[in-house]
Amino acid sequence: MTQAITARAIPELLTWPEEGITRVPMHVFSDPELYAWEQDLIFRGPTWNFLCLEVEIPEPGEFITTHVGDSPIIVVRRKDGSISALVNRCVHKGSIICHQPKGKRTRTHNFVCPYHNWIYDFDGNLTSIAFEKGIQQKGGMTADFDKTEHRLTRLNVETINGLVFGTFSDETPPLREYLGPVMVEHIERTLHGKPKILGRYSQMMHNNWKLYIENSRDNYHPSLLHAFFSTFKLNRLSAEGGTRQDDKSWHHITFTKRYTDKGDAAYDSGMIRAQKEDFGLKDPSLIDQWMEFPDQITNSIQSIFPGFVLQQVMNSLGTRQIITHGPEKCELVWTLIGLEEDTEEQTYVRLKQSNLVGPAGLVSMEDGAIGGFVQKGIKGDLDKRAIIEMGGKSVGGMPTRATETSVRGFWKVYRELMDV
Amino acid sequence: MGVVSKRLKMNSTVVPLPKQTPIPATVRDAIATLQMQYVHAIDDDRIERWPQFFTEKCVYQIIPRVEYDQGRLIGVWFCDNRAMLEDRVSALREVNVYEPHVYRHVIGPTEIIDHADGAYHARTSYIVVRTMSDGEMSVFSAGRYVDEIVVDGETALLRKRSVVTDSYRYDTLVVIPL
Ligand code: FES
Numbered sequence: 041m042t043q044a045i046t047a048r049a050i051p052e053l054l055t056w057p058e059e060g061i062t063r064v065p066m067h068v069f070s071d072p073e074l075y076a077w078e079q080d081l082i083f084r085g086p087t088w089n090f091l092c093l094e095v096e097i098p099e100p101g102e103f104i105t106t107h108v109g110d111s112p113i114i115v116v117r118r119k120d121g122s123i124s125a126l127v128n129r130c131v132h133k134g135s136i137i138c139h140q141p142k143g144k145r146t147r148t149h150n151f152v153c154p155y156h157n158w159i160y161d162f163d164g165n166l167t168s169i170a171f172e173k174g175i176q177q178k179g180g181m182t183a184d185f186d187k188t189e190h191r192l193t194r195l196n197v198e199t200i201n202g203l204v205f206g207t208f209s210d211e212t213p214p215l216r217e218y219l220g221p222v223m224v225e226h227i228e229r230t231l232h233g234k235p236k237i238l239g240r241y242s243q244m245m246h247n248n249w250k251l252y253i254e255n256s257r258d259n260y261h262p263s264l265l266h267a268f269f270s271t272f273k274l275n276r277l278s279a280e281g282g283t284r285q286d287d288k289s290w291h292h293i294t295f296t297k298r299y300t301d302k303g304d305a306a307y308d309s310g311m312i313r314a315q316k317e318d319f320g321l322k323d324p325s326l327i328d329q330w331m332e333f334p335d336q337i338t339n340s341i342q343s344i345f346p347g348f349v350l351q352q353v354m355n356s357l358g359t360r361q362i363i364t365h366g367p368e369k370c371e372l373v374w375t376l377i378g379l380e381e382d383t384e385e386q387t388y389v390r391l392k393q394s395n396l397v398g399p400a401g402l403v404s405m406e407d408g409a410i411g412g413f414v415q416k417g418i419k420g421d422l423d424k425r426a427i428i429e430m431g432g433k434s435v436g437g438m439p440t441r442a443t444e445t446s447v448r449g450f451w452k453v454y455r456e457l458m459d460v
Numbered sequence: 461m462g463v464v465s466k467r468l469k470m471n472s473t474v475v476p477l478p479k480q481t482p483i484p485a486t487v488r489d490a491i492a493t494l495q496m497q498y499v500h501a502i503d504d505d506r507i508e509r510w511p512q513f514f515t516e517k518c519v520y521q522i523i524p525r526v527e528y529d530q531g532r533l534i535g536v537w538f539c540d541n542r543a544m545l546e547d548r549v550s551a552l553r554e555v556n557v558y559e560p561h562v563y564r565h566v567i568g569p570t571e572i573i574d575h576a577d578g579a580y581h582a583r584t585s586y587i588v589v590r591t592m593s594d595g596e597m598s599v600f601s602a603g604r605y606v607d608e609i610v611v612d613g614e615t616a617l618l619r620k621r622s623v624v625t626d627s628y629r630y631d632t633l634v635v636i637p638l
């Protein structure tokens with residue numbers, strides 16, 4: 041169970057700068073051997089990885105396929121209603137077993153490999169081998185071959201508010217403990233009803249996966265790189281902000297709130313119609329919203345180590361899942377969600393605000409390009425180091441957005457898991 | 461059905477009706493001209509012209525095929541009036557940060573499927589090749605335009621254009637309309 045099988049030992053590949061987490065060696069964004077170690081020690085290490093939403097597989101026998109890092113995964117609903125996650129790789133010759141993005145096994149609760157029809161149950165046990173005893177006493181598997189010694193690798197699975205996470209490692213603490221109370225509370229707050237999927241697409245980025253994850257935790261850049269809010273004078277929607285982390289600084293939340301000095305109680309319910317004269321937009325209905333959350337937070341980005349983001353951009357709720365594609369490419373899978381409890385008008389607001397996010401997002405599209413800019417920029421200078429000193433040299437939550445504290449948090453965990 | 465509920469049902473598939481009456485040549489010409497001018501305006505970087513191909517109340521969306529076909533609502537782009545299209549144009553000119561690039565659209569012939577609710581329902585295949593400023597070229601998108609087109613004399617305007625992209629994956633970003 042390793043990808044780093046031909047990689048040199050990490051100490052030969054990487055020495056962390058003396059300055060610690062305020063410096064990041066550039067070659068961590070391009071080195072194929074470190075990439076292989078990350079697959080083993082991070083994605084298959086003691087971490088929880090987002091797999092799907094429960095609502096994608098409501099019925100027994102329903103499955104989806106996804107990835108954890110590079111590893112292909114099947115997520116399936118068992119007969120008893122629980123969820124199983126298996127590595128989608130046949131023990132015989134290594135073929136993908138499930139080649140559909142999603143589907144349902146109705147008659148038989150098992151998976152059949154398309155190549156030579158070896159059969160697995162939903163727990164990953166190898167239950168049948170085609171022609172095991174040969175044909176007319178000729179051929180067949182050797183007598184000492186024991187099916188029970190071969191099975192699909194199984195992940196441990198836990199869920200929170202309809203989000204399904206999986207981990208390869210038995211060392212990983214239980215999901216809620218891994219997240220910590222601050223993160224758990226925020227997930228429960230954002231997904232305050234029964235989630236339903238409104239849309240899904242993915243964005244291919246020409247950069248190392250860590251550059252995107254850094255970006256999702258970098259609350260220094262949004263007002264500088266993403267000019268949409270300031271150009272169209274939408275800043276007033278979100279004046280006050282800050283950063284939260286769990287105790288160990290593995291995870292991150294950045295948030296902005298409405299002005300709290302303007303009697304916001306009036307906005308507690310109902311639609312807030314944007315007025316044309318207040319904004320630079322020809323059609324400000326784009327930012328019509330309702331105060332969905334009693335905490336008056338209008339935007340929050342929650343980044344869960346290693347590759348998951350839960351977003352609230354006004355009333356646009358969604359998940360983002362990073363999938364690695366080699367050292368210099370990665371894919372971000374966006375799932376936009378609404379709640380079963382939403383009114384039609386609220387669903388329509390979520391639809392309009394979907395313009396703010398994703399690869400065509402008026403606010404977020406630059407994030408798909410900026411990692412590629414870094415990837416291009418560092419070529420030829422892999423001995424250089426990134427500087428991460430905004431907001432100090434340490435980790436921990438801060439009552440400001442002018443900080444890179446959560447980027448440092450990422451590198452703190454990275455060093456722990458990679459042991460550098 | 462209220463306006464909102466109607467719009468929320470917008471991705472229902474139009475079933476081609478057996479053709480009753482032939483479509484007048486003037487209508488065919490007007491629609492063909494619209495399709496041509498639309499792609500040329502974008503490819504020639506005259507994006508300011510783009511919103512003018514739409515009626516004032518309109519829908520423009522970009523949505524992956526698998527999503528559209530299962531009736532999901534949200535794709536990567538959704539505008540429900542011309543002013544929103546104009547805001548998109550100012551954003552791409554003045555706000556958004558991206559590497560300069562151009563599109564080359566190649567479109568197939570338009571199939572006019574139906575005339576209903578005062579509009580012609582039509583579909584047209586397209587391919588867009590994207591060329592970056594450093595010369596790198598790639599097939600950026602392929603799919604179909606699913607349109608509702610209002611024809612008045614020689615002028616045809618889009619009341620609704622769903623750009624249904626065959627892939628659900630988008631490379632880097634989609635700042636220029638398809
Ligand atoms: S590879 Fe799966 S049965 Fe042969």
Ligand SMILES: [Fe+2]
Nearest residue numbers: 262266404407
């Ligand atoms: Fe960003």
